[in-house]
Amino acid sequence: MASHTIRVGIAGYGNLGRGALAALARCPDMRPAGVFTRRDPASLHLADPAVPVLPLDQAEAYRDQIDVMILCGGSKNDLPAQGPDLARWFTTVDSYDTHARIPQYFKAVDAAAREHGNLSIIAVGWDPGLFSIQRLMGEAILPTGTTYTFWGKGLSQGHSDAIRRVPGVRAGVQYTIPVPEAVERVRAGEQPSLSTREKHRRECHVVLEPGADARAVEQAIITMPDYFADYDTTVHFIDEATLVQEHAGMPHGGFVIRSGQTVAERQTMEFSLKLDSNPAFTSSVLVAYARAAWRMKTAGETGARTVFDVAPGLLSPQSPEALRAALL
Amino acid sequence: MASHTIRVGIAGYGNLGRGALAALARCPDMRPAGVFTRRDPASLHLADPAVPVLPLDQAEAYRDQIDVMILCGGSKNDLPAQGPDLARWFTTVDSYDTHARIPQYFKAVDAAAREHGNLSIIAVGWDPGLFSIQRLMGEAILPTGTTYTFWGKGLSQGHSDAIRRVPGVRAGVQYTIPVPEAVERVRAGEQPSLSTREKHRRECHVVLEPGADARAVEQAIITMPDYFADYDTTVHFIDEATLVQEHAGMPHGGFVIRSGQTVAERQTMEFSLKLDSNPAFTSSVLVAYARAAWRMKTAGETGARTVFDVAPGLLSPQSPEALRAALL
Numbered sequence: 001m002a003s004h005t006i007r008v009g010i011a012g013y014g015n016l017g018r019g020a021l022a023a024l025a026r027c028p029d030m031r032p033a034g035v036f037t038r039r040d041p042a043s044l045h046l047a048d049p050a051v052p053v054l055p056l057d058q059a060e061a062y063r064d065q066i067d068v069m070i071l072c073g074g075s076k077n078d079l080p081a082q083g084p085d086l087a088r089w090f091t092t093v094d095s096y097d098t099h100a101r102i103p104q105y106f107k108a109v110d111a112a113a114r115e116h117g118n119l120s121i122i123a124v125g126w127d128p129g130l131f132s133i134q135r136l137m138g139e140a141i142l143p144t145g146t147t148y149t150f151w152g153k154g155l156s157q158g159h160s161d162a163i164r165r166v167p168g169v170r171a172g173v174q175y176t177i178p179v180p181e182a183v184e185r186v187r188a189g190e191q192p193s194l195s196t197r198e199k200h201r202r203e204c205h206v207v208l209e210p211g212a213d214a215r216a217v218e219q220a221i222i223t224m225p226d227y228f229a230d231y232d233t234t235v236h237f238i239d240e241a242t243l244v245q246e247h248a249g250m251p252h253g254g255f256v257i258r259s260g261q262t263v264a265e266r267q268t269m270e271f272s273l274k275l276d277s278n279p280a281f282t283s284s285v286l287v288a289y290a291r292a293a294w295r296m297k298t299a300g301e302t303g304a305r306t307v308f309d310v311a312p313g314l315l316s317p318q319s320p321e322a323l324r325a326a327l328l
Numbered sequence: 329m330a331s332h333t334i335r336v337g338i339a340g341y342g343n344l345g346r347g348a349l350a351a352l353a354r355c356p357d358m359r360p361a362g363v364f365t366r367r368d369p370a371s372l373h374l375a376d377p378a379v380p381v382l383p384l385d386q387a388e389a390y391r392d393q394i395d396v397m398i399l400c401g402g403s404k405n406d407l408p409a410q411g412p413d414l415a416r417w418f419t420t421v422d423s424y425d426t427h428a429r430i431p432q433y434f435k436a437v438d439a440a441a442r443e444h445g446n447l448s449i450i451a452v453g454w455d456p457g458l459f460s461i462q463r464l465m466g467e468a469i470l471p472t473g474t475t476y477t478f479w480g481k482g483l484s485q486g487h488s489d490a491i492r493r494v495p496g497v498r499a500g501v502q503y504t505i506p507v508p509e510a511v512e513r514v515r516a517g518e519q520p521s522l523s524t525r526e527k528h529r530r531e532c533h534v535v536l537e538p539g540a541d542a543r544a545v546e547q548a549i550i551t552m553p554d555y556f557a558d559y560d561t562t563v564h565f566i567d568e569a570t571l572v573q574e575h576a577g578m579p580h581g582g583f584v585i586r587s588g589q590t591v592a593e594r595q596t597m598e599f600s601l602k603l604d605s606n607p608a609f610t611s612s613v614l615v616a617y618a619r620a621a622w623r624m625k626t627a628g629e630t631g632a633r634t635v636f637d638v639a640p641g642l643l644s645p646q647s648p649e650a651l652r653a654a655l656l
Binding site: 102268324 | 347355500517590595600613655
């Protein structure tokens with residue numbers, strides 16, 4: 001395996017695409033073989049001029065030059081069409097994250113990949129992804145127990161978008177914050193029943209449009225159904241300079257805790273992430289699963305897969321022998 | 329898959345064997361089909377009289393009644409012979425944990441299993457096992473970084489045995505304790521270089537023989553090479569009643585922390601366990617991997633495997649469709 005350098009294509013050059021390109025630079029067994037974009041390729045200037053920038057709508061022409069395509073588009077507007085589309089020509093990996101629609105997305109990608117003899121790993125990242133693995137393993141190992149997922153402290157893209165749609169809001173970000181008391185009760189093995197409000201709170205930093213009514217904006221945010229009404233939400237008004245200086249990063253993280261019993265004994269499994277950059281980490285996960293996808297494809301597998309179907313050893317550049325000797 | 333109840337044999341009835349039997353009671357898709365022992369079978373009385381107790385040296389005769397055999401013997405005296413031996417007749421799972429000898433043990437079990445068309449997952453538990461998976465995934469996802477494994481607070485069987493061999497010691501237990509300052513520095517992303525002494529300390533609770541010299545015993549313990557000399561060790565002298573009342577449990581746990589960087593950003597992955605009972609948890613892991621072993625065998629795989637080769641989905645009793653819908 002080690003003798004072939006895996007040629008990786010990157011479809012989409014936003015935060016995830018940039019992260020994937022950077023992650024590939026840390027993987028000597030892989031190399032970026034093309035960045036595919038819907039923009040004018042001439043308008044993209046990569047740090048490494050050796051990586052070709054190519055038109056996404058002509059990707060098919062490059063199928064013999066790409067071993068795995070990492071789809072770096074968004075779940076709402078890009079992947080529903082791109083996922084099945086690119087699975088016809090490429091082994092693919094994507095970070096589709098609309099949890100409720102995963103079964104139908106899986107089905108569409110599976111059909112395309114299977115028909116064309118390709119392999120696609122969907123919904124890769126940390127949630128869905130690494131957190132999903134922990135939820136599964138927690139239930140499988142401790143079937144008597146309760147699983148808790150906490151997110152944050154981190155910037156939520158969806159909730160940030162929601163506050164920016166409120167009239168009078170010029171810009172803003174939203175942080176999801178786990179309630180420390182809830183986390184501590186779960187860690188202590190209490191297995192509490194926790195409401196939405198008891199698990200997380202939400203913190204918004206908002207820049208107002210000139211002349212906007214701060215009180216009206218605050219009310220519109222904290223009463224917004226689905227997004228904020230079920231949470232304790234605080235709204236801070238800040239100026240644009242503060243937004244740029246203090247809220248430009250995309251930190252995130254969270255915990256998956258399985259709190260279970262064997263006979264009388266309490267047993268707790270916890271997985272946590274503390275990320276300075278959500279997209280840089282997510283794209284690092286995508287790159288590791290791209291390696292696995294290529295190996296599974298090479299072994300003759302076709303169709304759609306998820307992280308549940310990928311043996312951990314396939315993620316590592318090392319051989320099974322080396323892994324057993326060094327990491328087991 | 330769900331229609332066949334997996335028939336599980338348990339080879340060895342110590343702490344792990346008892347834990348495995350209890351864990352099977354929490355898994356409706358599996359059932360205990362026999363406890364195999366080197367003792368006189370008539371001398372073992374199980375809580376559930378429906379489970380047959382059978383002679384281990386005649387296990388071969390039961391090969392058609394057992395889908396997976398869980399080997400619950402010890403790594404030092406039992407598994408080196410039992411592992412390859414039972415792999416001839418059964419699909420097996422074991423918790424072989426002598427890290428340095430895993431490659432040679434793997435080879436012996438692999439040869440036996442392969443020759444007889446069986447499948448064996450070796451070195452299952454939490455370390456080796458779940459911790460190994462985290463070490464691997466941390467390196468694969470964040471290749472630039474450092475991995476730290478901390479154990480405890482927990483009772484170490486090997487170190488407890490070591491203090492009991494000291495002249496003048498009637499009984500005793502040893503706890504391995506991670507140094508909180510070291511854990512905090514690692515969690516903060518400092519990636520410190522830590523000596524053995526800086527990572528863990530050791531705490532011994534010793535019952536002396538009548539007339540033994542406490543000071544001599546303490547010196548013999550804290551200067552013992554390999555086991556204690558490289559650590560800050562404290563020795564507490566207690567009476568037998570206290571030992572029984574306060575130190576009869578087998579708690580354990582620990583952390584695997586991968587502290588890495590993507591470009592400039594610090595990214596931290598952490599997996600931790602807090603276990604009231606080490607053997608009850610380890611046997612729960614064994615039972616989940618027994619399910620995976622049976623599925624892999626049924627799919628036609630043969631030879632030795634480790635946790636690195638097992639896709640997470642195989643551990644769960646649920647179907648891939650159900651897992652994607654509920655846990656992804």
